[in-house]
Amino acid sequence: MKIKIRGLEFSYNSISALKGVSMDINEAEVVAVVGPNGSGKSTLLKCINRILYPQRGVVLIDGRNINDLSQVEIAKAMGYVPQSVRQLFPATVFEVVLMGRKPYLTWKCSKGDIEKVIEALKTLNIEDIAMRDFNALSGGQQQKVLIARALAQEPEILLLDEPTANLDIKHQLEVMEIIKMIVEERKITAIIAIHDLNSASKYADRIFMMKDGKIFAVGSPKRVLTPNNIEKVYGVKAEIAEFDGRLCVIPIKPVNYVSSKPKPPT
Amino acid sequence: MDASLIEEYKKHTTQKIIFIIFILVLIVTIAGISATLGSYPISVSEVYSIILKCLIRHPENTKESIVWNLRMPRIILAVIAGAGLASSGAMTQGILKNPLATPYTLGISSAAGLGAAIAIILSKGVFAGKYIVVGNAFLFSLIPTFVILALARFKGATPETMILAGIAMMYVFSAITTILMYFAESEAVKSAYFWMVGDLGKAEWKIIPIVFLFFIIGFILLMIKTWDVNVMMLSGDEVAKSLGVNPEMERVVVMLTSSFITASIISFTGTIGFICLVAPHICRMMIGGDYRYLLPASTLFGGFLLLTCDTIARTILAPVILPVGVVTNCLGGPMFLYLLIRRKREYW
Numbered sequence: 001m002k003i004k005i006r007g008l009e010f011s012y013n014s015i016s017a018l019k020g021v022s023m024d025i026n027e028a029e030v031v032a033v034v035g036p037n038g039s040g041k042s043t044l045l046k047c048i049n050r051i052l053y054p055q056r057g058v059v060l061i062d063g064r065n066i067n068d069l070s071q072v073e074i075a076k077a078m079g080y081v082p083q084s085v086r087q088l089f090p091a092t093v094f095e096v097v098l099m100g101r102k103p104y105l106t107w108k109c110s111k112g113d114i115e116k117v118i119e120a121l122k123t124l125n126i127e128d129i130a131m132r133d134f135n136a137l138s139g140g141q142q143q144k145v146l147i148a149r150a151l152a153q154e155p156e157i158l159l160l161d162e163p164t165a166n167l168d169i170k171h172q173l174e175v176m177e178i179i180k181m182i183v184e185e186r187k188i189t190a191i192i193a194i195h196d197l198n199s200a201s202k203y204a205d206r207i208f209m210m211k212d213g214k215i216f217a218v219g220s221p222k223r224v225l226t227p228n229n230i231e232k233v234y235g236v237k238a239e240i241a242e243f244d245g246r247l248c249v250i251p252i253k254p255v256n257y258v259s260s261k262p263k264p265p266t
Numbered sequence: 267m268d269a270s271l272i273e274e275y276k277k278h279t280t281q282k283i284i285f286i287i288f289i290l291v292l293i294v295t296i297a298g299i300s301a302t303l304g305s306y307p308i309s310v311s312e313v314y315s316i317i318l319k320c321l322i323r324h325p326e327n328t329k330e331s332i333v334w335n336l337r338m339p340r341i342i343l344a345v346i347a348g349a350g351l352a353s354s355g356a357m358t359q360g361i362l363k364n365p366l367a368t369p370y371t372l373g374i375s376s377a378a379g380l381g382a383a384i385a386i387i388l389s390k391g392v393f394a395g396k397y398i399v400v401g402n403a404f405l406f407s408l409i410p411t412f413v414i415l416a417l418a419r420f421k422g423a424t425p426e427t428m429i430l431a432g433i434a435m436m437y438v439f440s441a442i443t444t445i446l447m448y449f450a451e452s453e454a455v456k457s458a459y460f461w462m463v464g465d466l467g468k469a470e471w472k473i474i475p476i477v478f479l480f481f482i483i484g485f486i487l488l489m490i491k492t493w494d495v496n497v498m499m500l501s502g503d504e505v506a507k508s509l510g511v512n513p514e515m516e517r518v519v520v521m522l523t524s525s526f527i528t529a530s531i532i533s534f535t536g537t538i539g540f541i542c543l544v545a546p547h548i549c550r551m552m553i554g555g556d557y558r559y560l561l562p563a564s565t566l567f568g569g570f571l572l573l574t575c576d577t578i579a580r581t582i583l584a585p586v587i588l589p590v591g592v593v594t595n596c597l598g599g600p601m602f603l604y605l606l607i608r609r610k611r612e613y614w
Binding site: 100 | 490499500507511556
């Protein structure tokens with residue numbers, strides 16, 4: 001599905017988080033949204049699937065304004081993977097993923113629903129832990145379960161809010177590979193809010209760099225991840241190295257930072 | 267792998283259904299036993315033939331009248347009241363994601379208590395009809411619900427706000443009741459106090475249809491909401507929205523339904539404690555938190571629990587009949603503590 005966003009504005013009790021964001025996202029594209037803490041990445045994702053109601057602006061998916069769609073219709077089109085995994089009420093992995101079928105369920109859950117859940121578990125390669133308690137899993141496994149739940153929704157757009165935060169490097173790579181694979185196989189669109197610039201440059205087709213609730217730069221990783229942009233947006237001096245055909249961001253030091261030497265004892 | 271996973275899921279489901287059927291059988295059994303117990307000795311076979319007979323025609327002698335007009339309504343009311351309290355307790359806990367939340371925590375019990383106390387203490391002579399007490403208790407018990415709904419309307423319906431508002435109202439209503447009692451005559455205070463303990467002594471055929479109607483409509487509504495509550499329990503509000511559920515609205519609907527069920531019951535029985543808190547927890551320990559099974563299981567278990575407690579209340583100190591509220595508290599507390607100690611895994 002194509003997404004078109006125009007002039008999105010959102011504020012939390014008069015503290016404005018989005019100040020006129022416009023984006024065009026193509027089908028079957030991995031888009032990374034990067035930016036410092038508080039730049040509006042999460043808010044943007046939540047406005048796209050109407051978890052939050054933007055005060056101004058429109059979100060169109062395939063030309064349809066999401067304000068004309070019901071919450072259930074949106075849930076069928078977009079899957080959302082939240083940022084932090086809080087301790088859930090005790091439930092098995094299977095039960096958690098089954099919730100992804102909610103938009104399609106009336107009361108009875110059919111054999112087809114069960115099969116969709118198993119398919120999602122298999123895609124994430126976690127079917128062997130299906131009957132385990134979600135809370136007993138590691139952070140990496142939990143993240144996979146949450147992605148599986150979003151997949152069980154059969155969405156055409158995946159919204160992921162920092163899917164690799166708090167994961168070890170192996171799980172980071174696994175999760176990103178899985179997302180990339182899903183996008184390619186199912187021709188869906190993934191919008192990923194992410195802090196890790198190196199992951200973004202490796203896996204994203206395009207990067208949207210945000211600053212203070214606005215889009216600061218858009219384009220291929222090469223175009224967006226420049227020392228100049230990083231300094232302006234993050235306030236960090238960085239060098240960009242090229243390794244094996246992709247970019248690596250090497251942060252050097254914060255701009256205007258005076259390192260404080262311990263005073264000699266007087 | 268595929269087949270075995272489906273098998274395992276089905277096995278879990280079957281276990282839950284067996285548990286539900288088991289409780290259903292228990293209820294019927296206990297009801298049968300309960301009907302034979304009491305200060306007037308009637309044998310088991312007699313009781314059953316009387317019940318069968320009275321299904322088609324009116325009772326003719328004392329024995330038949332005792333079984334049909336005294337014991338049966340009480341048994342049925344016990345089951346419905348227990349079921350209603352447990353179902354609203356289960357759903358309130360789920361919707362507010364709080365193991366302590368029940369309609370009582372939302373202030374319903376103390377409001378009903380105040381309503382009853384006002385009716386008992388202020389109405390003398392002409393107005394002392396028992397239905398005044400029932401009606402007043404019912405009306406008052408809906409006040410906290412509507413206050414909370416108003417709060418939700420203007421301030422947003424987060425679970426924390428709802429619970430805190432409920433507890434605040436609980437204190438207010440209790441305080442007003444205490445002031446009322448402080449200045450009332452001792453006889454009135456005594457009966458108001460006993461009303462608040464809760465018992466099934468007012469059971470009669472006339473009130474069964476009213477209570478049942480509230481219960482069954484409410485229960486069906488709650489059953490429809492079980493998927494939404496599942497989603498809300500297993501994810502935060504934001505994720506729930508992304509799955510097509512409107513958490514704020516669901517909270518309001520479920521709370522309103524639970525309140526009506528509870529109010530319709532306790533205005534007849536007084537505030538019977540503990541069932542709405544304990545029955546859902548015990549079932550959760552047995553079959554887990556999936557509300558599609560947990561709600562019917564808790565509902566039946568509540569019916570079973572209250573019926574058992576009432577049977578004990580009627581017989582343990584016979585001919586004295588204890589108020590069932592005392593028995594539920596005395597038995598429910600230790601039993602719940604025991605289960606908390608015994609449980610093998612986290613269930614909340």
